Amino acid sequence: GSGEAFNVGQFLEETSPYAWAATGIGLCIGLSVLGAGWGIFMTGASILGGGVRAPRIRTKNLISIIFCEVVAIYGLIIGIVYSARMSFVSPNLIYTRENYFTGYALFWGGLTMGVCNLLCGVSVGIAGSTAALADAADPNLFVKILIVEVFGSIMGLFGLIVGLLMISQASEFTAAVAPAVVSPFVR
């Protein structure tokens, strides 16, 4: 019948490694920026509200915003490092084992990095919002809550490390020695 019409193997073999790599890089920077932006708006709204009655908190609490921003910078770094692996190879020479591996590594590394940074940004944002309001109420609390934020932002760093490790074995795209030959088994 038409069972082979849904052919996972064919999908995996025939999708260009460029597609995987580009998607991974896009997810990486996209989700990182989403996390950073989310954290910044959460913290920013609370700083503005708390700063009306307690203007002294305005400058100190920008540290929370910086922590959130750092998350986006991690995504940017990884995006640049990953895109260095994407060199030009003509389509009939792209399908080698190493290139497949690079493609998959860039995709999953990018996704890992992106999700890590998204959650890190959200976490730092919520902690930063509470830090601003607590600081407005009692100045002694700020430094303590900052430690919570530091631990939250470490998660983004973990994502960075793992993202770099995942592509450490992936070489950049290199042309195949000989052009791909259609297998005799394909009709």
Add this chain to the structure above:
Amino acid sequence: MEALLFNVSGGFLEGIVRGYKAGLLTQNQYNNLTQCETIEDFRTQLSATDYGNFLANEPLPISTSTISDKATQLLVDQFNYLRSNAVEPLSKFLEYMTYAYMIDNVILIITGTLHGRNTNELLQRCHPLGIFDTMPALCVATNVEELYHTVLVETPLAPYFRDSVTAADLDDLNIEIIRNTLYKAYLEDFDAFCQSLGGPTAEIMHRILAFEADRRAINITINSFGTQLSKEQRAKLFPTIGRLFPEGNNALARADDIEQVRQACEPVAEYRAFFDSSGPGAGRVNGGAGGGSESTANLLGDLGVSDEFGGGAADLEDRFFVHEVHLNKLAFLQQFQYAVFYSYIKLKEQEIRSLTWIAECIAQNARDRIHDFIPTF
């Protein structure tokens, strides 16, 4: 999960309201105020707090009602700032908060109009938080029928009137019963709205509103002893959202004396403590105009109120206030919810009552009772 998106629309206002809360008077400031010799001293002390120079333009001697009015005006200004900057659903929540004052105002106007009082005088006596646009229209009505239909069309309280009070009731029933029926409908509606918001808002508001419901049920019961209010009528006034619902409510409906009221409140640990007779001496009154509780205390005033519990009831009222302040303070422990707005307004009102009490004691030189207020922090 509410933390993820709350700050989009509510983050700034939450910061503002927490700033307001930081300006509430502390125990130190209350101590300074109680040591003032004159009202001028009092005014000077207050100018160092968040109240600032709100009495600066008043000619001496300043009466305590002026102090109370000006302080309330400060509160109203803060509330209006919050309201003008709020979007749904916070704006709806703040609107619900004003309905309680609207009920008081509408009842005031209805009573005044039926007794032929001056319109302007009535409008001036209304609580500023409960003013709505079409209020003067209520003063135009000449008889009960017209009043009822005006009220139904013009006020935001229409749903509460429609479901529980008819035109005939407006004429026959004692006005306090109408007030309590409206308030019951309002409390239940507010609780349903908070439950629809979900999350910590629903939890905290339910706790606060349930206590309010139980407090009203107990007050209605105690104040109806020795009056002509039948038990069925009494039972219909109890809100259904309290912790005493349903068994406690039924027991309260059947109660004939304060001992049975105490027994009805046995299941709830916090309420048991209210009836402990080893508390501070009777006769302690929380000075100044109260909130909604004042109306229940005057329930069936013209049918004759039993005076046996005069002193004890005042003491109980104090304990209710203390517990209410406690619950409202707890609301500030959680972030990303709307109950802070409700709690702040209630705490500020309590503070205004305390200030008025202290001012009264200073003005009347009754310094032995000056410490009988309830501090917020």
